[in-house]
Amino acid sequence: MAKAEKPLTRTGKARVLVADDHPLFRSALHQVVAQVFGEAELIEACDLDEAIEVATGTDDLDLILLDLNMPAMNGFCGLMSLRNEVPTVPVVVVSGSEDPDNVREAITYGAVGFIPKSLAMDAMAEALRTVLAGGVFVPAPADARPKATRRRSEEDERFAGRVASLSRQQRLVLEMLVKGQSNKQIAYVLDVTESTVKAHVSAILRKLNVQSRTQAVIHAGKLSLRDIGAAAS
Secondary structure, eight states: OOOOOOOOOOOSOEEEEEEOSOHHHHHHHHHHHHHHHSSEEEEEESSHHHHHHHHHHOTTOOEEEEETTSTTOTTHHHHHHHHHHSTTSOEEEEESOOOHHHHHHHHHTTOSEEEETTSOHHHHHHHHHHHHTTOOBOOOOGGGSOHHHHTHHHHHHHHHHHHHTSOHHHHHHHHHHHTTOOHHHHHHHHTOOHHHHHHHHHHHHHHHTOSSHHHHHHHHTTSOHHHHHHTTO
């Protein structure tokens, strides 16, 4: 089992490594880190090799936020490799999974926290505060969470209904956004102009009742790509 880390007492700007292969999730995590630290030096990595290179080459790294599903992670082997390379830096797993077995294994293999990507940003920030105070954070079982949190499943159902209202082309664009593809990549795949893709994205945000691509991807990420793409096929 992972031991609670000593509270972070270092003064000055914190250094945080955000290791996630999805650029929009990295952006969301940046917002969470900003809530906790105010000002922080954020360093990004999009696969395990880059994360290890950055972690071993960065002095005074305070925290690593690690996606389990990045390229080369190979499940918990990647977590163990990273912990072996920088054993004194606390690692918090940020995952799309809420499987209790995954939570237990992550803590067993050295993580000091496990944050589901389905948590609201304020809840993620509170989880990081727990870790930085020297604690270990694991999510409460879904049926033990506050009623407001449990209602999120109903919100997800409503969101799924909004996804169903998208046109076939809009669903394809949303599916590619969830995969982390840029407007330019989407335009190439669909053989349309980038301005057409931008128009689709604007329509998607309006229909899904969200304010940004990041919000759209976070909500859509709770659905499977099969759910998003089924009606587009």
